[in-house]
Amino acid sequence: MSATxxxxxxxxxxxxxxxxxxRLALAGGMVVALLLASALFxxxxxxxxxxxxxxxxxxRAPFADWHFPLGTDELGRDTxxxxxxxxxxxxxxxxVAMVTTVMTGALIGIAAGYLGGIADTVLMRFVxxxxxxxxxxxxxxxxxxxxxxxxxISLVIGLTSWMEVSRIVRAEILHLKEQDFVxxxxxxxxxxxxxxxxxxxxxxxxxxxxxxxxxVASAVLMESYISYLGYGVQPPLASWxxxxxxxxxxxxxxPWLAILPGAAITLxxxxxxxxxxxxxxxxxxxxxxxx
Amino acid sequence: MIGFVARRLLQAIxxxxxxxxIGFGLMHLAPGGPLAVxxxxxxxxxxxxxxxxxIFGLDQPxxxxxxxxxxxxxxxxxxxxxxxxxPVLDVxxxxxxxxxxxxxxxxxxxxxxxxxxGVLGAVKRYSVFDVLxxxxxxxxxxxxxxxxxxxxxxxxxxxxxxxxxxGMWELGEEGNILSLLQHLVLPTLVLALVITxxxxxxxxxxxxxxxxxxxxxxxxxxxxPPRARLLRHAxxxxxxxxxxxxxVEVPFLFSGALVTETIFGWPGMGRLFVDALGMKEYPVLMxxxxxxxxxxxxxxxxxxxxxAAIDPRVRLR
Numbered sequence: 001m002s003a004t005x006x007x008x009x010x011x012x013x014x015x016x017x018x019x020x021x022x023r024l025a026l027a028g029g030m031v032v033a034l035l036l037a038s039a040l041f042x043x044x045x046x047x048x049x050x051x052x053x054x055x056x057x058x059x060r061a062p063f064a065d066w067h068f069p070l071g072t073d074e075l076g077r078d079t080x081x082x083x084x085x086x087x088x089x090x091x092x093x094x095x096v097a098m099v100t101t102v103m104t105g106a107l108i109g110i111a112a113g114y115l116g117g118i119a120d121t122v123l124m125r126f127v128x129x130x131x132x133x134x135x136x137x138x139x140x141x142x143x144x145x146x147x148x149x150x151x152x153i154s155l156v157i158g159l160t161s162w163m164e165v166s167r168i169v170r171a172e173i174l175h176l177k178e179q180d181f182v183x184x185x186x187x188x189x190x191x192x193x194x195x196x197x198x199x200x201x202x203x204x205x206x207x208x209x210x211x212x213x214x215x216v217a218s219a220v221l222m223e224s225y226i227s228y229l230g231y232g233v234q235p236p237l238a239s240w241x242x243x244x245x246x247x248x249x250x251x252x253x254x255p256w257l258a259i260l261p262g263a264a265i266t267l268x269x270x271x272x273x274x275x276x277x278x279x280x281x282x283x284x285x286x287x288x289x290x291x
Numbered sequence: 292m293i294g295f296v297a298r299r300l301l302q303a304i305x306x307x308x309x310x311x312x313i314g315f316g317l318m319h320l321a322p323g324g325p326l327a328v329x330x331x332x333x334x335x336x337x338x339x340x341x342x343x344x345x346i347f348g349l350d351q352p353x354x355x356x357x358x359x360x361x362x363x364x365x366x367x368x369x370x371x372x373x374x375x376x377x378p379v380l381d382v383x384x385x386x387x388x389x390x391x392x393x394x395x396x397x398x399x400x401x402x403x404x405x406x407x408x409g410v411l412g413a414v415k416r417y418s419v420f421d422v423l424x425x426x427x428x429x430x431x432x433x434x435x436x437x438x439x440x441x442x443x444x445x446x447x448x449x450x451x452x453x454x455x456x457x458g459m460w461e462l463g464e465e466g467n468i469l470s471l472l473q474h475l476v477l478p479t480l481v482l483a484l485v486i487t488x489x490x491x492x493x494x495x496x497x498x499x500x501x502x503x504x505x506x507x508x509x510x511x512x513x514x515x516p517p518r519a520r521l522l523r524h525a526x527x528x529x530x531x532x533x534x535x536x537x538x539v540e541v542p543f544l545f546s547g548a549l550v551t552e553t554i555f556g557w558p559g560m561g562r563l564f565v566d567a568l569g570m571k572e573y574p575v576l577m578x579x580x581x582x583x584x585x586x587x588x589x590x591x592x593x594x595x596x597x598x599a600a601i602d603p604r605v606r607l608r
Contacts, residue, residue, distance in 0.1 A: 024429065125442055129309030136373065136546035137564060144568045145321050217453050225550065228437060229565065252449050258340040259445075261440035269432035277429065 018282040025278020033269035046081035052237050062256055073243075074250060083264055086238035090220055093154045093233070095221035096146045100158025100213045100274045105165025106204075112166070113173030114255050124170070127163045135161060139190070139222060143231040153232050157222050166214045172204040197280055206283040213276035240265045255273040295599050295606040303588050310584040311361050316576045319353070328373050328571045362583055370574040379578040389459060390559030393551065394544050396475055397482035404483070406491025406533075410521070412491065413498035424491060425528060432486035440554035442482040446476060450453055457556035474555075476506025482551045486540070491534050497529040504528070531598050541587045 019025060023145025038045060039228075047069065057059045062071040062079070070082045085212045112123040146152045176182065177200065226232035237243055239259040247257035321327055329335050344350050346361060363369060369379040399409070401599065408428075412421040414536055448456035455474050464470040501507065502525060510524045549561030556562065567575040599606040 023340070024426065029529055094380040124311065125305060129306055129313060130305060131542070132310050132587045133313070133580060134545035134549070134583050136549050137580060137583055140549075140565070140568055141580065142319060145317075187513075217433065224435060224438055229553065231568075244438065246440070251445055253446055255449075258438075262435065264440065265435050265438060266433065269435065273433045275431065277520065 002139055015282045019278050022275045022281055023279070028274025028276075029269045030273055031267060033243060035091065035268055036089060038084055039091045040087045042084040046078070046084045048078035048081045050077060050081040050238055063258075071254075071256060074246060074254075079257065079260060082238040082243060083240070083260060086240045086243055086261065087268075088240070088264070089150065089233055089237060089239040090223055091151060093157070093223045093239070094216045094220040096151070096154035097157035097161075097223070098212055098215045099253040100155055100209060101162045101165055101215050101219070104159065105162035105211070106169050106201070109166040109169025110163070110173055110200060110204075113170040114177055114192075114196050115198060120170075123166075127166055130160075130161050135222075136225070139226060140229070140231060143226045148232060148234055150233070153226070153276065154219075157219050159220070161215065161218065163180060165208070165215070166208060168207050168211055169204055170259075172207050173200055176200050176203050210280045211274055211277055214270055215250060217261040217272035217276065220265065220268050220272070224261075240256075292599065292606055295595055295598045299592060299595055303592055306588050307378050307585070308361075309343070310588070311364060311581065312357075313359060314577050314580045314584070315357050315592065318573050321573060327573065331571075344353060368583075372429070372575055373572055374490075374570065378573050383563070383582050386558065386560045386563045387426055389489055389557060390548055390552070390561065392475070392560060393478055393482060393557060394548050396479045397486060397547075397551075398544065399576050401483040401486035401490055404496045406485040408491040409494025410498055412495045413502060414521070421495075427472060428488040431484050435485060436481060436485060436550045437554050439484060440477075441552060443481055444554070450555070457554075459558055474557075478551050478555045481554070482547050484542070485547065489536070489540070490533075497532045498525060499607045501525045501529045505568050527601065532593050534597050534601075538591045541590035542583070545586070559600060 058086065060072040062069070072078050073079055073082065108123050108127070112120040130185065139157065141239045142156045142160060146156060182195060182199055185195050190199070223239065223242070224241030225231055228244050230242075230245065232241035233242055243261040244258055247254075250257055302497075324342065326343060326349065327345070329340050349357075360370070367380060369383075371378055372382060395559060408424050412418075412424045415421055444456045447454045454476050457474075459471060459474050460467065461470045461474075507520065507524060510520050515524070544559075547566060548559060551557065552561035553560045553565050560582075563575065564579050566572075567579070593603075
């Protein structure tokens with residue numbers, strides 16, 4: 001480390017110092033913050049009603065008309081407004097799916113890691129079995145079975161992608177449960193549940209946080225793909241995925257209708273991935289992978 | 292070694308049973324049950340559905356149905372499609388070559404390219420090339436495969452008109468190798484992108500790990516030339532995590548192939564799966580889930596055996 005005039009002393013300070021050196025992660029964090037803000041304020045920021053049709057105004061080009069900054073689609077709806085509202089939908093699904101993934105994965109990981117023995121064997125064999133199915137196959141089958149609402153889509157994505165999280169958490173718990181503070185808690189008469197959730201869980205927060213960030217990226221990706229295939233978010237509600245479905249038909253004449261939502265998905269996935277990568281380097285330098 | 296292989300084979304059995312239980316359970320949890328195509332069709336009468344239920348054996352207790360279905364899977368009888376009544380296994384197997392061709396060509400491109408990038412990055416660590424390659428890999432890993440496919444079609448098929456936008460052959464040219472190769476280029480590139488990025492990252496860190504070992508220094512001290520050091524000393528040791536990666540990658544390869552096939556209309560198993568999904572062809576869906584899961588288990592098994600063959604320490608564990 002160079003230029004350590006005022007070396008940060010607290011744990012948080014050191015983590016922040018490591019994170020800050022990671023320029024891509026910093027950029028990712030800013031992109032994520034901007035996306036979250038734009039989703040939060042979509043109703044205010046959107047120049048038009050995203051569902052307002054006007055077939056007289058079909059296929060306006062981007063940057064041509066002040067009223068439709070990014071042009072209009074095949075039904076004359078404002079593309080910018082649809083992108084903003086679609087982002088709201090896609091990010092909501094991504095975040096709810098991530099929470100589902102992390103909660104399921106952490107619960108199973110803690111139970112398997114701390115209880116050990118037969119519980120560990122059964123739970124981990126279940127994880128192994130679930131991982132035998134390629135994720136997209138599993139996701140599509142279940143998504144096609146349940147009526148698509150925002151909640152069901154999020155749950156389906158969450159419940160088909162928690163397996164890696166449970167492995168990460170279990171490995172961390174196996175390491176943590178041998179530490180002195182756990183023995184101390186046990187000696188003080190703490191219950192099993194207390195040790196699992198009040199002693200072990202907070203200490204496993206770092207890898208869980210990293211996994212959670214990366215899971216938002218993959219959940220947004222999965223949502224866009226199943227919506228693109230028609231099993232996800234249903235029209236007239238816009239999501240970046242289902243905007244692509246329609247756009248594909250007008251590819252040769254109005255390519256920007258396909259370029260814009262795809263760029264939004266890519267930007268989101270990159271933002272969360274870079275943020276997660278930076279968090280991993282900052283929180284746990286042992287896992288560093290890149291220069 | 293034989294003991295290791297036998298132990299590893301035994302471990303695969305509970306996995307197969309688990310996979311079949313989940314696959315079977317999923318189809319019975321489906322809305323409308325396994326006969327949704329019929330029960331959700333208003334033109335079919337109740338007594339006809341009852342007759343179909345009996346023909347398919349769905350009137351029997353659930354565990355009897357499972358045992359019948361599972362023994363069928365292991366003896367090659369995977370049931371029959373609702374539409375056309377063809378054997379499910381035949382329907383899947385006739386799509387297998389197209390998928391294997393796509394996966395094989397993408398994997399070859401990705402391994403060749405990813406390994407070269409990774410090794411070069413490890414040898415010239417922190418060089419401009421290394422920084423560009425690692426950053427590029429991070430970007431590539433975040434690219435949505437299906438959108439990348441759409442953009443590739445837009446640029447190379449619609450704007451530049453260099454390559455066909457989809458399918459496997461030109462109409463009337465089935466069997467023409469040149470036509471097949473032209474159609475293979477874009478799907479291969481799209482599927483290979485993410486795999487290349489993964490391979491370059493893993494091979495870079497695998498080689499970095501190996502290059503600072505004592506035996507590498509010894510080889511250098513006794514005067515082994517750089518190329519031989521890399522090929523004879525570093526490579527076999529770095530190969531272990533990469534073979535493991537190959538085994539772990541099988542499910543991602545299937546997922547990626549499914550996405551790529553739907554974008555390019557490539558007539559493989561992924562395309563079959565998505566079509567079957569739209570038609571509620573549950574026997575085909577269930578068969579596909581089993582088929583891919585068996586491939587995944589097999590992939591892991593082969594990777595483990597290959598690693599044990601290279602490294603005696605693994606077999607003795």
